[in-house]
Amino acid sequence: MSKTIAVCNQKGGVGKTTTAVNLSASLALLGAKVILIDLDPQANATGGLGIEKELVEKSIYEVILDGLPAEQSLLPTKIENLKLIPSHGNLSGAEVELVPLERREGRLKEAIKPLGPLCDLILIDSPPSLGLLTVNALTASDSVLIPLQCEYYALEGLAQLLSTVKRVQGGLNRALAIEGFLLTMADFRTKLTGDVIQEVRRHFGSKVYEVVVPRSIRLSEAPSHGLPVALYDPDSTGAKAYHSLAEKIQWRQDDRSSWIRPGDSSADSRGGPDSSRGGDQGPPAVDPSESVSAPSDPR
Numbered sequence: 001m002s003k004t005i006a007v008c009n010q011k012g013g014v015g016k017t018t019t020a021v022n023l024s025a026s027l028a029l030l031g032a033k034v035i036l037i038d039l040d041p042q043a044n045a046t047g048g049l050g051i052e053k054e055l056v057e058k059s060i061y062e063v064i065l066d067g068l069p070a071e072q073s074l075l076p077t078k079i080e081n082l083k084l085i086p087s088h089g090n091l092s093g094a095e096v097e098l099v100p101l102e103r104r105e106g107r108l109k110e111a112i113k114p115l116g117p118l119c120d121l122i123l124i125d126s127p128p129s130l131g132l133l134t135v136n137a138l139t140a141s142d143s144v145l146i147p148l149q150c151e152y153y154a155l156e157g158l159a160q161l162l163s164t165v166k167r168v169q170g171g172l173n174r175a176l177a178i179e180g181f182l183l184t185m186a187d188f189r190t191k192l193t194g195d196v197i198q199e200v201r202r203h204f205g206s207k208v209y210e211v212v213v214p215r216s217i218r219l220s221e222a223p224s225h226g227l228p229v230a231l232y233d234p235d236s237t238g239a240k241a242y243h244s245l246a247e248k249i250q251w252r253q254d255d256r257s258s259w260i261r262p263g264d265s266s267a268d269s270r271g272g273p274d275s276s277r278g279g280d281q282g283p284p285a286v287d288p289s290e291s292v293s294a295p296s297d298p299r
């Protein structure tokens with residue numbers, strides 16, 4: 001059975017697409033069969049995997065709104081195990097077009113059911129909003145991975161996101177778990193990065209991945225070459241970070257998937273994003289009422 005992970009944060013530019021593309025690629029290179037769904041009208045994941053978004057004819061829009069079978073929208077990528085359901089600018093109309101439809105929050109979930117037997121993992125790159133597309137992503141997923149940029153306002157707006165997660169857990173998708181919080185664009189030379197990392201760990205403890213994605217020129221260059229960083233510059237710090245994250249998530253697959261190599265049993269790397277710091281068991285209920293604030297001393 002495949003597992004579906006939504007990469008969400010309504011804050012713009014925090015590293016959702018970079019994470020969705022590079023985590024998908026790294027998981028695929030580790031041997032998993034992965035499908036990446038670009039659910040953002042900006043279609044950055046589509047472009048980042050080298051596909052001309054203007055030329056896309058069968059996109060996630062047609063899958064959600066026109067009943068196109070999801071299998072028919074799958075595109076190959078430069079990594080054999082990684083397939084993409086591309087996006088298109090017309091998806092920007094979907095937020096409005098979905099409103100009058102029946103079961104509008106569950107359209108994506110229904111549409112991608114046939115993909116389950118075709119892959120081990122489905123990743124969804126969400127748009128920077130908490131609208132119906134993001135709610136569809138959360139409803140269709142087993143878990144949500146939340147990238148947080150290492151900057152002063154990293155936690156701003158997070159209460160809203162967690163409250164949306166909680167609302168979805170309350171009815172549309174009771175099994176939705178927090179996969180983990182991923183710190184991105186860290187500049188380890190600055191005190192600010194250290195402060196933000198400390199603050200995020202204080203709030204979310206073992207749900208924060210040990211792996212922190214550094215600011216890396218290679219990561220920002222790779223999409224313009226239509227490549228995940230693992231192909232563009234596999235030795236870069238960014239590529240190594242996403243490889244480590246992929247290994248962590250691979251273990252979380254546990255017995256849900258057959259692609260974990262039999263015999264591999266380093267149990268201490270299983271569990272939560274940061275199981276070495278105490279681990280976590282099962283889907284946590286998030287408490288959006290928990291105060292989430294910006295780091296107290298940014299300097």
Ligand SMILES: Nc1ncnc2c1ncn2[C@@H]1O[C@H](COP(=O)(O)OP(=O)(O)OP(=O)(O)O)[C@@H](O)[C@H]1O
Pocket residue numbers: 011012013014015016017018019040042044126127128184185186213214215216217219220221238
């Ligand atoms: N670790 C990193 N190091 C350097 N640049 C990065 C890193 N992660 C992301 N970027 C760059 O930062 C910008 C924003 O990243 P990205 O597109 O992944 O964010 P996003 O959350 O998907 O944005 P949006 O909300 O617009 O969808 C991009 O130009 C990307 O190349």
Ligand SMILES: [Mg+2]
Pocket residue numbers: 016017018040044125126
């Ligand atoms: Mg994006």
